[in-house]
Amino acid sequence: MLTLAFIRENKDAILKGLAIRNFANAESIIDEVIEKDALRRTTQSELDNKLSESNKLSKEIGKLFQSGEVQKANLIKEKTGQLKEQTKVLTERLSNSESELNDLLYQIPNIPNPLVPKGNSEEDNETIFEEGAIPKLHEGALPHWELAKKYDIIDFELGNKITGAGFPVYKGKGAKLQRALITYFLDKNSDAGYTEIQPPLLINEASGFGTGQLPDKEGQMYHVGIDNLYLIPTAEVPITNIYRDVLLKESDFPICNTAYTPCFRREAGSYGAHVRGLNRLHQFDKVEIVRIEHPDKSYEALDGMVNHVKSILQELELPYRILRLCGGDLGFTSALTYDFEVFSTAQDRWLEISSVSNFETFQANRLKLRFKNSEGKSQLAHTLNGSSLALPRVLAGLLENYQTENGIKIPKVLQKYTGFDIIE
């Protein structure tokens, strides 16, 4: 959520930014916000004056009662009765304009960083880096869902039986490989200075609002109606919400956390060949990194996170590329996002395995995540997060790229975690 002060003072820059996103009706919605905000403030000061008056009168009444001048007191009481009516009306008007204002603010996405290219869809994302040789596979190389079956390491049908589509069962070396990846990622992140966290997997409404899943992406989360809780779509939600309603000291920065969690997504509206196998699941595992940063340092931190994810892919020896997302593909809450994609050789396509973003103050404003700056004032912090990494597609990439006629090899870096070097 953008701050009102920012909107008031930067209307032109905001309109330009929203144009990069192809955000429709930007001008009218911004004008409406500015108008509603002005109304809100005049209502507020009107109300404040009335309250101030009635506070004064009440104090007077108190004094009069104490000195026994009951009649005088009763006279004043009549006046406060009128004031009370007026404040009631004003209070109602104030809360109405506040909620209308909030409804509008919830609709406005974050303003893109100047680096974000204009564009409508993923076609327009900029490839900024590419590394790793695409392996030449043997004759008859298979896509991962076939490999999973052949070596009996992932059972999609069994998942259908137990739960439904998109809930695979990992078995034997497949399960071990999953566990190895999780442990390797967590170790790697810890070594880079991230603190490991195990958060709850269900969150309440306030947390959903804090990171921006609510109100607009409600349909993407599984909802436990009886307790009004949501299954997390990513560890970003519980981890970032640790800092909801928190006032940090400048010396607390940087805050670097990492967490492994399963992630649950309804993926309503997804279909087709691209959702086959591990490509798109309702439940999957992911290791996430989350940082809370001083605004002056957040882009440095973003670069650091990108380099960190890079180093993981280098160690895994997977062919990958980095994209800078265009305005049309950029997430609602993000100012700048880099996507990492791994090349799936047997499918002959790139698979997104990580997304690293700077949200600047957009989440922090909702979260009320602030710090005391050097002038002693409260200022919104910047939040960032990234996947390091999302398991299923890494697994897909590993299975496909590391397949040989004799079996699927395990990358060297993972062997001490798996305890085996080939799946056969």
Add this chain to the structure above:
RNA sequence: GGAGAAAUGGCAGAGUGGUCGAAUGCACUAGUCUUGAAAACUAGCGAGGGUCACACCUCCGGGGGUUCGAAUCCCUCUUUCUCCGCCA
């Protein structure tokens, strides 16, 4: 799930209808002293809205009510603690 108690500033903790945004202690910040540190002393020290700046307004777990006036009384929800039950 049942019975009882409680929720106040970073922490501890006073405050039961007006002079309370709130005593006191600790922590923290600055200064004095010291070669430096500690101790001691002095001062400052919650958040949000609003304003050029003041003024002013709001906030004592959340929401609602009583009252001219609520941290204080009432209702309700949430959470915590103790006891009982069930249980990984």
